[in-house]
Amino acid sequence: MKTLTLIMLASAAAVAIAPAEDKKDDKTLGEKTKEMLQKAGEKTKEAGQAVVDGTKKAAEALVDAVTPDSDANKVDVKIDDSGIDMPATLSAGKTAFVVKNAGKEKHNFRIKCEGLDEKFLMNVSSDDTKVMHVDLKPGTYEITCPEKEQEGNPMKRMLTVGQ
Ligand SMILES: [Cu+2]
Incomplete structure (x- = not known):
């Protein structure tokens, strides 16, 4: 061309x-x-x-991780077709979100706060697990599944990170 x-x-x-x-x-x-x-x-x-x-x-x-780093705090996240299940509060520090898709549809995991906006490059398929590493600082984070953001009803919850 x-x-x-x-x-x-x-x-x-x-x-x-x-x-x-x-x-x-x-x-x-x-x-x-x-x-x-x-x-x-x-x-x-x-x-x-x-x-x-x-x-x-x-x-x-740019490849999504599938294994948590050994120096990270492991946090299990379960996403199904109706919501995101994970702790509401965590401690600051290097964190490995181990995101399992327990639903039938594809899902993603997006974590946002001031100066941070991360999500998986490729959606997590049904029954698949991916790992997102984030160096958490104290503050309030918004967790969403961006897959449904266009539809106006994203799966969403807040995460509070303490010292
Ligand atoms: Cu979703």
Whole structure:
């Protein structure tokens, strides 16, 4: 798609500049077009490589965890199709929310407070478990399943984190 667009642009540009330079330049229109296509091809290769590099990095950094870190406080969270079951209060510190989807539908787990907004990149499938690590600071957090946020009735509850 990108290559085709560049070829079309290059051809159009070659045609557009050809008449003006016809007299002082003995290159044929065909030669000009070929040169432009070569240049366009090089640019396309560079752009393609940049996308590949970026995608590789993103794939390594952005994968939902499935195992709690050993230095984290483990907290079980059970989400089913009607609500989120988890403690209402927790202590501050590194926390591993072990989120189990006990429902039939797909669900997600989103934790929000000032300066923090995290959720799983991919929904948790029925019967699946994923782990979210958060360094909890004292304060009030909003826990939701963002799956139903558009429908206007998100599964939602509050979490209070003490010292
Ligand atoms: Cu849900």
